[in-house]
Amino acid sequence: MTVPSAFTASLPPAERAAYGRKARGRASRSCHGWYEAGPHRPDPVDLLESQSADRVPALVPTRYGRMLESPFRFHRGAAAVMAADLAPLPSSGLQVQLCGDAHPLNFRLLASPERRLVFDINDFDETLAGPFEWDVKRLAAGLVIAARANGFSLKEQNRTVRACVRAYRLRMREFSGMPTLDIWYAQDDADHVRQLLATEAEGEAEHRLRDAAARxxxxxxxxxxxxxxxxxxxxxxxxPDPPLVTPLRDLLTDPSEAGREAELRSLVDGYGRTLAPERRHLLRHYRLVDMARKVVGVGSVGTRCWVLLLLGRDDDDPLLLQAKEASESVLAPHTGGERYDNQGRRVVTGQRLIQTTSDIFLGWTHVTGLDGKGRDFYVRQLWDWKGIARPETMDPRLLSLFGRLCGACLARAHARSGDPVALAAYLGGSDRFDRALTEFARSYADQNDRDHTALQAACRSGRIMAAPA
Incomplete structure (x- = not known):
């Protein structure tokens, strides 16, 4: 894989910093401070419908139903819409491996292979190399949309975003002075997060973290x-829990599903070959006994996703895997970046590059479906110590603290794949970038509201069909 910052990594720090400051000539920090739709902006509903074209038709209405629930849920499912909006904007040109969907709900507590809780990014379906600010802008906009849903004042919304972006900027400066291996090994484990909250907030925040870690x-x-x-x-x-979980044996009543079991067994066999030898050996201790189609997320609804039940020693020795279809990143049409022969491999490679700790069963494969189309998948364990944040339950102080954690976490991800010296130099020591992103987030949240309204209108007119979420 081509590391985005490879061409600057061998330069002396002073030259890397100069390169970062020079990037302000391409895109000043202040120029990031507003969003206004251009005259040729694509119709957001058109973009969503184009994504739905290759999804499981019976599940597409569920996707729309979930996006219609609120502007916050719409934003979560509209990564393709925001990617199209970010592409025409001035670009810093400072490349990192992007998460691609840095929505606030994609930051959470996770288990490391050593069985420690860490705070990290969770979703990498859209990961691809691109300008660092695309991730920061998506995160900032998501925080404003969450704050509005909670009824926060404009001042409270602004404070949340500025706390997030400031944490990103200051942590990038911290990484710019660290040895390379120290950056790679850096983690935000639960103890580190608890210490931060203990010094920055009253007992409620620490209590919430303790509860989240326990859950x-x-x-x-x-x-x-x-x-x-x-x-x-x-x-x-x-x-069975249709339509959310539909076992394969129930799908096989449809003649068009004949042969699906052989397809999925082939998927497991192919996936196993992408694991490291010792983990492939571990996988061989399990046998595949059942499979089910699963509805996941918001933007992913309608993509082909399977739960695979494997058993080891006996019926009480399980391994639950999730095989999820991987399509081309929504960022790909807007970047001149690297293209992959397997989109599952893109997801896995990006995740390993920017996440501090990855599932030991993370892998990818390619299968030919019953319709004759080849599809890429990535595979990981289902659940396994995942603590999901709930911004809709946070008061202004807690959401601001959560934004800080997300901003610092995103900086760590970008520092692993990009050039932290150049990035820190671009961001600078003032709060100019923080203030600009606050303005952007507010104006983009307005656009998100309009797009959510457009989807509602499409549903009322019968252009799209939505099912209860």
């Missing part, structure tokens, strides 16, 4: 196993 530790593969499976005459099998 995350209960979201184990065994809890998923108990929730998603049941004992049948044939042994342990996945429990």
């Amino acid at each position: 995350a530790r209960t979201r184990t593969h065994m809890r998923a196993f108990a929730k998603l499976t049941r004992v049948t005459a044939e042994g342990r099998r996945i429990t």
Whole structure:
């Protein structure tokens, strides 16, 4: 994989800093401070419909139903819309491996392979190399949209975004002075986050973190196993919960699904070959016993996603995997970046590059579907110590603190793949970039409201069909 900052990494720090400051000539920090739709802006509903064209038709109305719930949910599912909006804007040209969908809900507590809780980015479906500010802008806009949903004042909205972007800028400056390996090994474990909250907030924030960590530790593969499976005459099998979870045996009543089991067994075999030898050996200790189609997320609804139940020693020794279809990143049409022969590999490679700790069963594969089309997938464990943040339950102080955690986390991800010296020099020591992103986030949240209204109108007119979420 081509590292975005490879051409600057070998330069002396002073030259790397000069390169970062020179980037202000391409895009000043203040120029990031507003969003206004151009006359040739694509219709947001057109973009969403084009994404739906290759998805499971029966699930597309569920996707629209989830996006219609609120502007915040719409924003979560509209990464393609925002990518098209960011592309024409002035660009710093400072490349990193982007998360591609730095929505606030994609930052959460996760388990490391050493069984420690860390705060990190979770979703990499859209990861691709691109200008660092695209991720920062998506995160900032998402925070304003969340703050509006909570009824926060304009001052409280602005404070949340400025706290987030300031944390990003200051942490990038910190990374600019660190040895390369120290950047690579840096983590935000639960103890680090707790210490930050203890010094910056009253006891409520620390109490919320303690509760979130406790809940995350209960979201184990065994809890998923108990929730998603049941004992049948044939042994342990996945429990139906249509349309969210539909076991393969139920889908096979449709003649068009004949042969799906062979396809999915081929998927597991191909995926196993992408794992490191010792993890491939571990996978061989399990046998595949059941499969089900699963509806996931908001923007991903309608993509092909399968839950795979494997058992080891006996029926109480499970491994639950999720195989998710990987399509071309929504950023790809707007970048001249690297193209991949397998989109699942793109997701896995990007995740390993910018996430501090990745699932030991993370891998990818390619299968030919029953319709004759080749599709790429990435595979990971289902659940496993995931603590999901809920911005809609946060007061202004807590959302501001959460924004700070997200901003610092994003800086760490970008510092691993980009040039932290150049990035820190571009951002500078003043709050100019922070103030600019605050203005951008507010104006883009206005656009998001208009797009959400446009989707509502499309539903009322019958242009799209929405199902209850």
